[in-house]
Amino acid sequence: MDKIAELIESGYECEFLDFKERQYHKDKSMDLLMDIMAMANSRHNGDKFIIIGVKDRPEGKEIKGIDPKEFIDSSNYVQLVLNNIEPEIQFDYFKYEYKGLVLGIFKIYETDNKPYMMRKNFSGLKEGLCLIRKGSMNTIAKRSDLDYMYLNKGQFEMSFLEQTLNAVHDTEGCASIEVVLTNTTELPITIIGGTLYVRNDQGKELSRHHVYGLDKFIGADFKLVLPPKTQKVGQLMVGFESSDPFRLNIDEHGICAEEYVFELLLVDTREKKYSANIKNARIFAIGDFLWKVKRQKGIPHKLRTH
Structure with missing residues (x-):
């Protein structure tokens, strides 16, 4: 089931989801601006959705759909929002077929430049008005909301700087791969855990493979602090065992002809998760990591760390 179908069937109105029975026609332009602005300012970090053609009742949703011939082109909405709200809000409006009916989907994304507000007077909306979505309601943003928006500007980014996981630290029982971690927010971020998936x-x-440090092996209790507006480049240390070459089809020379997909998942003290992916990745192993593979093939190996 895709994300939108899941929202239609089991989602409920909240800070990232709203249901509307009808499209926003010209006489509802003010409502559109209010809803888009409030959604963009909500504290939800991911994509936000307004689903048109669904009537949300206390007893359950009524999927009504909209007439495909009356579907309003996205450019009309984009121009309206662009002319009246600043900074620019990124969103799409598109058709979605659900059980033989056509629905309209507003998808609002990349809302990391809060606060969004009215750039000029429009109908009953005053210049400088800032609305925020809280639960299923739109409300005027308060000082505490604006503080949160400004303090949480920016983001935490991470990426791989190489495509090979090097299992060369057999004494510590770990492998390493070079990464870059960037904190562009106004707050410190403390990473307290992570896992590399192959x-x-x-x-x-x-x-x-659990993360055990950056540039040096610390262990399961490692913590990594990134102050505001800082970047760190280093070798991410992750656990690696002599049984891993079997799972990864690594031969007695420590080489594997296969390519993998790596996903790195890190978690901070606020339980916020960050991820990065890389394709066409490889793994190389040496030393005592290969003793089980060699034993299976009858190749002698003198252990150094066991």
């Missing part, structure tokens, strides 16, 4: 090109998980 999958094949079909998405099947082959192995998982």
Whole structure:
């Protein structure tokens, strides 16, 4: 089931989801501006949706749909919002077929430049008005809401700087891969845990490796603090065992002809999760990580760390 179908069937009105029975026609332009602005300012970090053609009743949703011939082109809405709200809000409006009916979907995304507000007077909306979505209601943003928006500007970004996981630290029982971590927010971010997932090109998980440090092995209790507006580049240390070469089809030379998909998932003290992916990745292993593979093939190996 895709995301939108899931929202239609089991979602409820909240800070990232709203249902409307009818499209926003010209006489409802003020309502559109209020709803888009409030959604964009909500504290939800992901995409936000307004689903048109659904009547939300206390006893359950009524999927009514809209007439495909009366579907309003997205450009009309985009121009209206662009002319009246600042800074620019990124959103799409598109048709979605659901059980033989056509619905309209507003998808609001990349809302990391809050606060969004009226750039000029329009109908009953005054210049400078700032609305925020709280629960299923639109309300005027208060000082505490604006503080939250400004303090949480920016984002935490991470990416891989190489495509090979090097299992070369057999004494510590870990592998490493170079990454860059960037905190562009106004607040410090403390990473307290993480996992590197290795999958094949079909998405099947082959192995998982817990994060144990950056540039040096610390262990399960590692913490990594990134002050505001800082960046760190280093070797991410993750756990690796002698049984992993079997799961990853690594030979006695530490080489594997296969390519993988890596997904890195980090968690901070606020339980917020961050992820990064890389395709066409490889794994290389040496030393005592290969002793089980060699034993299976009858190749002698003198252990150094056992």
